[in-house]
Amino acid sequence: MIEIKDIEKSFGDTKVLKGISATFETGKTNLIIGRSGSGKTVMLKSLLGIHTPEVGTISFDGRIYSELSKDEKRKLRTEIGMVFQGSALFDSMNVEENVGFPLKMFTDKKSRVIKERVNEVLDRVNLKDANHKFPNELSGGMQKRVAIARAIVNNPKYLFCDEPNSGLDPETSILIDELIQEITREYDITTVINTHDMNSVLQIGEKIIFLKNGIKEWEGNNEQILETRNKSIVEFVYSSDLFKKVRESLLEEDDEERSNDLHLNK
Amino acid sequence: MKQLILKEIDDLIIGSLGIVAFISFFIGGVVAIQTALNLTNPLIPKSLIAFATRQSVILEFAPTFISIIMAGRAGSYITSSIGTMRVTEQIDALEVMGVNAINYLVFPKIVAFTLYPFVIAISMFLGILGGWLAGVYGGFVGSDQFITGIQTDFIPFHVFYAFLKTFIFGMLLATIPSFHGFYMKGGALEVGKASTTSFVWTSVVIITVNYIITQLLLS
CATH class of the missing domain: 1.20.5 (Single alpha-helices involved in coiled-coils or other helix-helix interfaces)
Structure with missing residues (x-):
């Protein structure tokens, strides 16, 4: 579970996040929604530790991020998987190398074991026979699948997705949404998705936080969002x-x- | 890391050998021909052609001129490849994973450029070879005279000076373009602008440092 309390973040004189508190639950797909400029990306980057809020705390299963030592922060980062908006696959590596990268960097596993795990997760995201392809040889949907596979290969406790459906056709978007939800339940991880795609909101919004001008305007789920006035x-x-x-x-x-x-x- | 270093050596050092060899060979030849054509006084020995070629190539052409070429070839490659990684969030991905992105991306390039003096050694050899071929087969100087000229007043310290500045230029070639790529902001257009800026700054710093080193070591 990730808990944020009264976080505030400014850039110059502009206050982007104005005292937001929320809880992101484990085993559920938690969505941050809102219009462009509402503070979604800043909030996600604050959760990832890319931005440091001036006020407030972010805790990961009771571990307050700002109070962690350098080593503890490094360890926490290995528990995080991230799916970027543009997939952010490494151009110079093929699919297998991309997916195996976190294992190669942070574990002492032998290459045979890494290969087995890579094949396992690629199989999980329904990507077979693509091991030796490079990112530029893959479609947008396939790239997203590889990005998801890379994010989950190290068995993360927390999965963050920044607009995972961006640039995908509606059918592929649904498949990606379903995949993220299945993985969240299967691995029992805390998933936080930043989106403004209404199909995703209705399909996988088990918990939704609506931001407006840096303030949490509403909180609920995909059923309540259709009923609220x-x-x-x-x-x-x-x-x-x-x-x-x-x-x-x-x-x-x-x-x-x-x-x-x-x-x-x- | 070992694989990354080997890849950078392949891309930055071995990949540059072709253009360096081509330019060095022909510029060496041109230096020899230009010197020969300007030696109109019959009292001046023909071996001076080889002497002038050797001094030009070892002292300035190979270390400095080739470094400017490398700022365009390898420097632009470094800036654009790191800049593209920044634009496409690949650097963010590394940082989120907990990887030290500067260490991961820049350190292998610095290690690769420690081999840069070998490139310049090849450039020196090919430059003088080009001068010999152009001088002898162009009918400007005899082969024996050229060999004599190469050996005339040879000062080993000049070679040390050339390789010292080559090593410093190598470090500049690895770090300045990396800085411009790593800290760039914007999109694809800015990657192009960053490559141009990086080339200009690398060249300016190389020329300035060249002047300072020459003033310190040779004057």
Whole structure:
């Protein structure tokens, strides 16, 4: 479990995070959502230790990050897996080398054992026969799978994903979302996903934190988000033209059915 | 780390040998021809052609001129490869994993450039060879005269001076482009700009350091 308490972060005179508190639960997919500029990325980078909040604490299963020694922080980092927005695969390495990189860097495992583990996780993310391909030979969806495989190869306790569906078609996005959720449950890890993709929100939002202008505006899950009357949430959820049109057409169909029923009754 | 160092040696040192050999050979030849064409006084021995070629190649052409070429060839490669890693979040990925990104990316390049004096030694040899071929087969000087000229007033300290500055230039070639790549901000366009800036700064620093070392050691 990751717990953040009253974190504040500024860049110059601009306060990006304004006293946010939240809990990200283990075994669940926790989503941070909000419009661009709401502070999602800064919050995720604060959780990763890339940014240091001026105020507040971040604790990983009771370990307060700012109070850890250098060695403890290094150890904690080996417990973290990260899936970047653009996958961030190392161009000079093939799939097998990319996935095996954390094991090679942080464990004393023999190359045979590393290879077995790499094949195991590649199998888990449904990527077979791609071991010797380079990132530029893979599709966007395949690159995301490799990035997920690399993130989980070292059995992390915490998995962070920065807009994992960015640049993917809707069908592949669903597959990636499902994969992340399955892995979260299977490995019992704390997963935090930064997204503004509504399909992901509805599909895997077991816990959702909605940020607006650096403040936590709302907290709930994928069922509650459709029921809430919070104005900011409603505007966010139904902001796309697609949703508006679907909503309008559904309302029109509903009206037609009612008028037909009235005619029949008469 | 060993594999990374070997890869950098392959990319930065061995990969540069072709262009270094080509330029050194022909510039050595041109230096010999230019010197020969300007020696109109019959009292000046023809062996001076070889002497001038040797001094030009060992003192300045091989260490300094080739280093400027390397700032364009290897320096741009270093800046653009590290810069692309920055833009595509690969450096963030290393840092999140707990890898010391500077150590991982820059240290192997510094180690690779400790072999840079070998490149310059090859450049010196090929430069003088080019001068000999152009001088002798161009009909400007006899082979014996050229060999005599090469040996005339040879000062071993000049070779030490040349290799000392080559080693320093090698360190500059590894670190300045790495700095520009590692700390760049922006996107693909900025990677290009960073490569250009890196080339300009590496060249400026090499020329300035060359002047300082020459002033300190030879004057």
